[in-house]
Amino acid sequence: MFIMRPATGDDVSGVASMITARCEWMERHGLESWREDVDDLAGQAGRGFMWVLEAEGRIVGCTTVMTQALPQDWTAEEAAEPSLYLFTTATDPAYREHRPGTLIGLWAVGRAARQGRRWVRQGCYFPELVKYYKTQGFALVKEQDRNAERLYLLARRAERLDLTPLGLANHPHE
Structure with a gap:
């Protein structure tokens, strides 16, 4: 069974280990990784915006959740x-x-x-991730050029979902 909960400063090392495992997997598959950013990304656990996906006391996923758009990504409307x-x-x-990324997306x-x-809403720099997010019901809204890279911006309408059949338990923070 999985739970989503707010990250705390005590989660920094667990988040770093999980992100390092992801980096190793990406590198083995010839993909660009975030290895040089692991400490910075994991450090977000103690800043109040990160949520972690946990299974049997182990951090198996994370995401940073904000309530305001980056002004360069979305119009004022x-x-x-x-x-x-x-x-x-x-x-x-x-x-x-277990599709932890899908669990995180649907939880959101x-x-x-x-x-x-x-x-x-979310953004990514890789067309392969756009395809993946589309399997979660997100739609590509627009593309932007950003620092010589292509940024893909996606959105999905919010809706109430029961994720218990996928193994995601309700948590008191919900």
Whole structure:
């Protein structure tokens, strides 16, 4: 059984281990990784915006959740719509068969609905991730050029979901 809960400063080392495992998997598959950013990314656990996905006391995923858009990503009209924004989602490849990234994405969709928000939005730099996020019901909204890279911005309408059949338990913070 999985739970999503707010990260704390005590989670920094667990988040770092999980992100390092993801980096190793990415590098073995010839993909660019975040290895040089592991400490910075894991350090977000103690800043109040990160949530972790936990299984049997082990951190198997994380995402940073914000309630305000980055102004360079979304128009003023889009940013005015109540939304959750996901950043730096990472999962442990050892749990891949359980689809932890999908659990995190769908958890955010349900959380946004419970908070009265309309959307969950996120961005990525890889077309392969766009395809993956589409399997979770996200739609590509627009593309932007950013620092010689292509940024893909996606959104999914918030809705209440029952994730217990997928193994995600309700948590008191929900």
